[in-house]
Amino acid sequence: MMSHSTFGNLILSTDSYKTSHYRQYPEGANAMYSYVESRGGSFDKVLFFGLQAILKQYLSQPLTEADIDEAREVLAMHGLPFNEAGFRRIIDVHGGYMPIRIWAVPEGSIVDTSIPLMAIESTDPELFWLVSYLETLLLRVWYPTTVATQSWHIRQMIGEYLRRTADDTSGLAFKLHDFGARGVSSQESAALGGMAHLVNFYGTDTLVGLLAARRYYNAPAACGYSIPAAEHSTITSWGREDEFAAYRNMLEEFAQPGKLVAVVSDSYDIFRAVQEGWGGELRQQVIDSGATLVVRPDSGDPVEVVAKVVRLLDQSFGHTINRNGFKLLKHVRVIQGDGVDKLSIRMILGHLEALGYSADNVAFGMGGALLQQVHRDTQKFAMKCSAIRVGDVWRDVYKEPITDQGKKSKRGRIAAYKDANGWRSGLLDPSAPDLAMQVVWENGKQLLDDDFDTIRRRANSDWE
Known part of the structure; x- marks a missing residue:
């Protein structure tokens, strides 16, 4: 993969319109929670893979003053607002690392569609909007997951x-x-x-x-x-x-x-x-x-x-x-x-x-x-905000378009669970014995470093 410095400014690794979103949330909002899932598609199960590579490549290096200078210049010419104070807080308070926590099922897991594969939550009340801001980058896990999924089904x-x-x-x-x-x-x-x-x-x-x-x-x-x-x-x-x-x-x-x-x-x-x-x-x-x-x-x-x-x-x-x-x-x-x-x-x-x-x-x-002949809709990948905290109260966030029930999103701080009966989704309970997610990344720190052989064994244990 490319070096961090080549198109690697995290401030600009987003969709243009997201730069204005920090001014669009409810007054008093201070925390956000989003999840990633495959809503269906060509296969009824997906092989989750590739998150660790994305995290190591793009989130393991801190923002710099040069990143802020470049973003200020580019966004001004692009005609969009720039939350310079927010990104400067990332450098001043968090050493340049994104104040987010990422939960994920183990890579190599074979997961039913419509089950959350990962979840992202904020850890700094003043920077809660980062969760959605990073969607463009984090949702790209769809590509290695979709390639691994098709390969697994052919296997x-x-x-x-x-x-x-x-x-x-x-x-x-x-x-x-x-x-x-x-x-x-x-x-x-x-x-x-x-x-x-x-x-x-x-x-x-x-x-x-x-x-x-x-x-x-x-x-x-x-x-x-x-x-x-x-x-x-x-x-x-x-x-x-x-x-x-x-x-x-x-x-x-x-x-x-x-x-x-x-x-x-x-x-x-x-x-x-x-x-x-x-x-x-x-x-x-x-x-x-x-x-x-x-x-x-x-x-x-x-x-x-x-x-x-x-x-x-x-x-x-x-x-x-x-x-x-x-x-x-x-x-x-x-x-x-x-x-x-x-x-x-x-x-x-x-x-x-x-x-x-x-x-x-x-x-x-x-x-x-x-x-190459795969795309995000091969498995209908989406990252959706499902909860926001305003003051001291968590609110459910969801969409339910009458024209396409397949795009109905989940509500609350949703997570993946697995027991003898299979996969299910439910509200996040870190103490639950059947919680199938764990924290893999928090505030710039990698908390899990899976090796390739372990992931292979998870994915293909039925053939060993």
Whole structure:
């Protein structure tokens, strides 16, 4: 992610209109409470992830006089009021750190939609309005949470196919590979999204996701893996007439006993490449290498092409029959990285199952659909003020538009609870034994520093 100094002025890390809100609250207001939830969307459960990264990156460094000077200048030119006295109080009284407290469910938790994932409350009566002011920044937790959520649901789906058609699910963590780095809007998106995918899977080509996991979650260097793989330029640079020579070079350079090597094979004719190349001229070299060759189709109808490639490889290399009665190719596998999303994965695996082939024969690469084709409304994320204290009295704050009951918000100092019956929301009671939230951040201090492996175990304990 970017350095704090690059677009990192917290005063300006908000929506423009929020700079005027400190003059819009009821007279006598002195405390505020807001919550974040997924109100529904494509999935009925979300994998909460990414808050710790946002807090470390943006709230761990104090405001400075330079930030105030910049904000004063920018907002004056922008035509908006600036609460200079309020932000100066943050520096003078709080050492530059935001006087807020953040409650959150543990990252890696699989939470029902419409349950609060985190809550934010003020700790300085004179600066209560900061809770809503920081919405723009804090609500961006929607992105890593949504990427992790989609990745988790795909993992569940692939896992079910493995349970039915494979000997075990030991290879599950390598069945969906992240190809999304080039397809996202920024380096920060690649870092957050790539890291979010790694909560569920170990395969990635998004190197910056590894760096983010190490920086923000103390992840080991080996939290994600890749293998030598060809792309079209490395194959087609040999010329069409020497296509098989390009393949032979991949084997000579990278094929070693127990290793994997992936080769895109549809630069010209995928079926000729499989029959005459891999299954013909190069067949014995593949077998003798002791490596596993991973053939990558990259065009056409993924359901039909993958099935045909698997059948052609079967004709050349043969198969074994596993305990569940499904065929597993010898020496070779297939990875599909074109046109891959949660629907096409299901269709590909369903078609292979119908043909008698194990899901262990294939893996998937997912790019833009994994890291970029999501948005805040994929899971209908919102941060809403639910309570404000005026004088000594807490007031419920909520919205209930008659035109869309799906946007009805919760009232009061709302929190998440979990017991044997599952998740529920209720008013915050810090002493309740089933309270599922804890304070993770308070007045600039990080009170919880989760490591990546712990989060992975929370998210995927049912497959261990």
